Amino acid sequence: MTNIAKGLEGVLFTESKLTFINGTEGILTHLGIPIQEWAENSTFEELSLALLNGHLPTAAELAAFDAELKANRAIPEALISVIQAMPKGIHPMQALRTAVSYLGLLDPQAEDTSPEGRRAIATRMIAQFATIIAAINRAQDGQAIVAPRMDLTHAGNYLYMLSGKEPTAEQARLFDIALVLHVDHGMNASTFTAIATASTLSDMYSCITSAIGALKGPLHGGANEAVMDMLDEVGTPDKAEAYITKKLDNKEKIMGVGHRVYKYFDPRSRVLRDYAEHVANKEGKSNYYQILETIEKVVVDRIGAKGIYPNVDFYSGTVYSDLGIKKEFFTPIFALARISGWCASVIEYTRDNRLLRPDAVYTGERDAKYVKLQDRG
Numbered sequence: 001m002t003n004i005a006k007g008l009e010g011v012l013f014t015e016s017k018l019t020f021i022n023g024t025e026g027i028l029t030h031l032g033i034p035i036q037e038w039a040e041n042s043t044f045e046e047l048s049l050a051l052l053n054g055h056l057p058t059a060a061e062l063a064a065f066d067a068e069l070k071a072n073r074a075i076p077e078a079l080i081s082v083i084q085a086m087p088k089g090i091h092p093m094q095a096l097r098t099a100v101s102y103l104g105l106l107d108p109q110a111e112d113t114s115p116e117g118r119r120a121i122a123t124r125m126i127a128q129f130a131t132i133i134a135a136i137n138r139a140q141d142g143q144a145i146v147a148p149r150m151d152l153t154h155a156g157n158y159l160y161m162l163s164g165k166e167p168t169a170e171q172a173r174l175f176d177i178a179l180v181l182h183v184d185h186g187m188n189a190s191t192f193t194a195i196a197t198a199s200t201l202s203d204m205y206s207c208i209t210s211a212i213g214a215l216k217g218p219l220h221g222g223a224n225e226a227v228m229d230m231l232d233e234v235g236t237p238d239k240a241e242a243y244i245t246k247k248l249d250n251k252e253k254i255m256g257v258g259h260r261v262y263k264y265f266d267p268r269s270r271v272l273r274d275y276a277e278h279v280a281n282k283e284g285k286s287n288y289y290q291i292l293e294t295i296e297k298v299v300v301d302r303i304g305a306k307g308i309y310p311n312v313d314f315y316s317g318t319v320y321s322d323l324g325i326k327k328e329f330f331t332p333i334f335a336l337a338r339i340s341g342w343c344a345s346v347i348e349y350t351r352d353n354r355l356l357r358p359d360a361v362y363t364g365e366r367d368a369k370y371v372k373l374q375d376r377g
């Protein structure tokens with residue numbers, strides 16, 4: 001019997017120095033440093049640069065990268081017009097996919113697939129994703145687009161462009177930590193998609209556009225929005241246990257739990273749970289956090305033995321909600337962070353490129369005859 005690695009589970013197709021995951025113990029490291037340390041000490045800008053460079057940056061390297069990101073925050077007027085002309089009511093991930101593809105049309109360097117070209121485009125895209133997503137949010141709400149500020153951090157500037165108001169230092173830092181937690185995660189579906197596109201020697205915009213499409217699905221990045229839908233459906237904490245018990249009895253999937261690699265708590269979900277609790281405690285516990293606590297308990301009791309535990313998407317939405325981010329934008333926010341991981345992975349892979357081309361076991365007919373259309377029954 002031929003062995004098929006359905007879902008490519010456990011298949012090793014490349015080497016990488018960026019991210020290590022031990023799914024049974026719930027360990028995640030970037031460049032060997034635990035995710036908890038990155039979350040506590042670092043910033044989105046620093047982790048992005050560290051992954052692009054493959055080492056912890058010096059202060060001078062980080063300052064230069066920060067200045068480069070700031071200098072590239074603005075997006076072309078032509079793209080703003082496209083974002084404003086998009087139909088109302090579309091999903092922001094559809095809008096993001098189109099906007100990034102369009103951005104590629106406006107970049108004279110778009111087709112440069114040299115390592116230096118890919119790197120320059122990566123830096124611009126990392127800077128511009130925040131501006132694009134904030135612009136999509138404002139345009140969809142019928143509001144004027146807010147130009148980026150150059151004196152704020154990447155995270156702080158995003159929140160500023162969203163509301164037109166400068167966030168507090170605590171809000172900016174909380175959002176920064178959420179971004180840090182989402183920057184990279186090994187060979188997840190969207191990174192793999194970006195790499196698969198890159199392996200044909202296609203351009204950065206094509207790689208990232210295809211990655212956005214992969215992240216959008218509810219089994220991957222789209223799960224964070226689906227968790228919020230579930231919380232809204234549950235309504236109040238007293239209904240959570242019965243709701244989730246019924247779903248599990250009916251063998252329905254619970255969003256925000258389960259993972260292809262983690263068979264224990266996703267360490268990012270532990271960091272986010274602490275922040276979700278912190279946020280909920282500010283003005284008395286929010287309903288959302290209490291509902292999630294109950295769902296987590298029932299899931300771990302009932303199906304923890306199958307390796308089903310909360311993943312990164314489980315608690316992130318409650319943190320985002322508190323920052324004034326609407327649930328339709330939770331997955332775009334994921335992309336806002338993951339753009340760095342996608343770019344770093346594409347750059348790493350294409351340094352020693354090999355076309356990705358797996359195979360399937362053919363189970364269809366053999367030696368069949370072509371029957372002319374008019375002779376078919």
Ligand SMILES: CC(=O)SCCNC(=O)CCNC(=O)[C@H](O)C(C)(C)COP(=O)(O)OP(=O)(O)OC[C@H]1O[C@@H](n2cnc3c(N)ncnc32)[C@H](O)[C@@H]1OP(=O)(O)O
Nearest residue numbers: 218219220221223252253254255256257258259260306311
């Ligand atoms: C950022 C990210 O992408 S993190 C993941 C985000 N996705 C989600 O939160 C969506 C919900 N989760 C899922 O759909 C899955 O757990 C996935 C797709 C993430 C991973 O799934 P897989 O690795 O394919 O696991 P698989 O489907 O083989 O599940 C193994 C067992 O756990 C069960 N299971 C897996 N996930 C869940 C879930 N979310 N709820 C209930 N049961 C689950 C399966 O039914 C299966 O049970 P069985 O052995 O009795 O048939």
Ligand SMILES: O=C([O-])CC(=O)C(=O)O
Nearest residue numbers: 184185187188189260312
């Ligand atoms: O690694 C995965 O399969 C999904 C995930 O958690 C991520 O992309 O952050």
